[in-house]
Amino acid sequence: MSSESLTSERILDTAEGVLRRHGIAKTTVVDVARALGVSHGSIYRHFPTKVSLHDAVAARWLARVADPLADIAHEDGPADERLRRWLRTLAEAKRRKVLDDPELFHTYHTLAEQARGVVDEHVRELTDQLTRIIRDGAAQGRYRVASPEAAARGVFDATVRFHHPAHSREWGHPGVDADFDVVVTMIQSALAASGAEGGERESGV
Amino acid sequence: MSSESLTSERILDTAEGVLRRHGIAKTTVVDVARALGVSHGSIYRHFPTKVSLHDAVAARWLARVADPLADIAHEDGPADERLRRWLRTLAEAKRRKVLDDPELFHTYHTLAEQARGVVDEHVRELTDQLTRIIRDGAAQGRYRVASPEAAARGVFDATVRFHHPAHSREWGHPGVDADFDVVVTMIQSALAASGAEGGERESGV
Numbered sequence: 001m002s003s004e005s006l007t008s009e010r011i012l013d014t015a016e017g018v019l020r021r022h023g024i025a026k027t028t029v030v031d032v033a034r035a036l037g038v039s040h041g042s043i044y045r046h047f048p049t050k051v052s053l054h055d056a057v058a059a060r061w062l063a064r065v066a067d068p069l070a071d072i073a074h075e076d077g078p079a080d081e082r083l084r085r086w087l088r089t090l091a092e093a094k095r096r097k098v099l100d101d102p103e104l105f106h107t108y109h110t111l112a113e114q115a116r117g118v119v120d121e122h123v124r125e126l127t128d129q130l131t132r133i134i135r136d137g138a139a140q141g142r143y144r145v146a147s148p149e150a151a152a153r154g155v156f157d158a159t160v161r162f163h164h165p166a167h168s169r170e171w172g173h174p175g176v177d178a179d180f181d182v183v184v185t186m187i188q189s190a191l192a193a194s195g196a197e198g199g200e201r202e203s204g205v
Numbered sequence: 206m207s208s209e210s211l212t213s214e215r216i217l218d219t220a221e222g223v224l225r226r227h228g229i230a231k232t233t234v235v236d237v238a239r240a241l242g243v244s245h246g247s248i249y250r251h252f253p254t255k256v257s258l259h260d261a262v263a264a265r266w267l268a269r270v271a272d273p274l275a276d277i278a279h280e281d282g283p284a285d286e287r288l289r290r291w292l293r294t295l296a297e298a299k300r301r302k303v304l305d306d307p308e309l310f311h312t313y314h315t316l317a318e319q320a321r322g323v324v325d326e327h328v329r330e331l332t333d334q335l336t337r338i339i340r341d342g343a344a345q346g347r348y349r350v351a352s353p354e355a356a357a358r359g360v361f362d363a364t365v366r367f368h369h370p371a372h373s374r375e376w377g378h379p380g381v382d383a384d385f386d387v388v389v390t391m392i393q394s395a396l397a398a399s400g401a402e403g404g405e406r407e408s409g410v
Contacts, residue, residue, distance in 0.1 A: 166371035
């Protein structure tokens with residue numbers, strides 16, 4: 001392979017294959033270089049350490065979750081429908097990953113646990129998307145919130161059972177879809193709640 | 206020790222001590238009998254298997270969380286205040302356990318993971334308590350919910366980040382108390398939301 005064609009994307013494609021076949025411990029710069037048939041020096045130019053390689057693999061995995069959600073966040077339609085679809089899409093993406101290949105899901109989850117900065121950035125990106133939807137809902141006269149940012153964090157936290165990998169074993173349970181609907185409807189009610197209603201208090205978030 | 210004084214409580218006290226010092230694997234009927242200086246036959250009359258002993262230890266641990274919450278559920282005051290205090294007390298009890306003795310917390314958590322029936326019963330007890338508070342809130346004219354049972358499950362699910370052991374590492378983070386307040390206030394808004402508000406939809410839960 002010529003060094004011109006050795007892009008970061010190409011390295012990460014190969015790193016994913018190595019990860020899939022051999023696990024985290026065997027996904028080092030040297031192992032990926034061997035799989036690509038190049039010197040490990042040429043990989044180091046893109047990823048100077050195993051940690052930076054692992055972080056990049058985790059970031060790409062998480063981007064595959066976040067990118068379709070960004071599309072929903074940037075639509076123009078009614079915020080209530082987009083919020084529910086955004087949350088459903090997030091939960092479904094996670095559930096599909098764990099049901100399709102539990103072992104690979106576990107491997108990526110472990111990788112992400114070690115890449116806390118990458119995960120924090122991912123959560124920030126997701127709550128930014130939620131903030132956009134909630135802000136649209138306020139502009140549409142549907143939501144009444146003092147702080148869309150705080151509300152977005154609240155929505156993310158309140159739905160953690162349906163998208164955090166620690167709860168993946170519960171996602172196959174019967175009833176989990178009904179549980180999801182109850183929580184999302186509660187969230188929508190809270191975001192829409194009038195500050196006037198109840199008299200003495202604000203809309204809550 | 207005479208066999209009369211060998212109550213289940215006494216056995217569980219000792220089993221807890223053995224668990225604390227030696228972990229789950231060494232907390233068997235034989236080990237507990239040895240620690241008590243009795244024959245294991247006399248333990249088997251109370252706990253016929255290691256599993257039944259472990260389940261009873263897990264159940265007692267969980268009861269220490271649930272019992273103070275039952276008191277709040279059975280009070281007569283305003284539901285909003287009781288709901289917030291109930292959730293705060295649950296979160297604080299879990300947080301105190303993990304910060305005081307992370308290793309013991311982890312041991313009990315592992316034990317509970319293996320005692321799914323016990324945990325399911327615990328969750329049922331907690332959601333029953335929440336149902337009582339929400340029903341009181343409806344009677345007080347504060348909450349408007351179609352199904353207090355479904356709402357209770359929703360409240361429990363929406364606060365999972367603050368009481369499920371899988372999230373225990375997050376409980377020491379700065380900001381977690383603020384996150385808790387946002388979610389609880391959202392929940393209270395949702396429970397109080399008028400069915401009339403928004404026109405086309407019910408109060409949500």
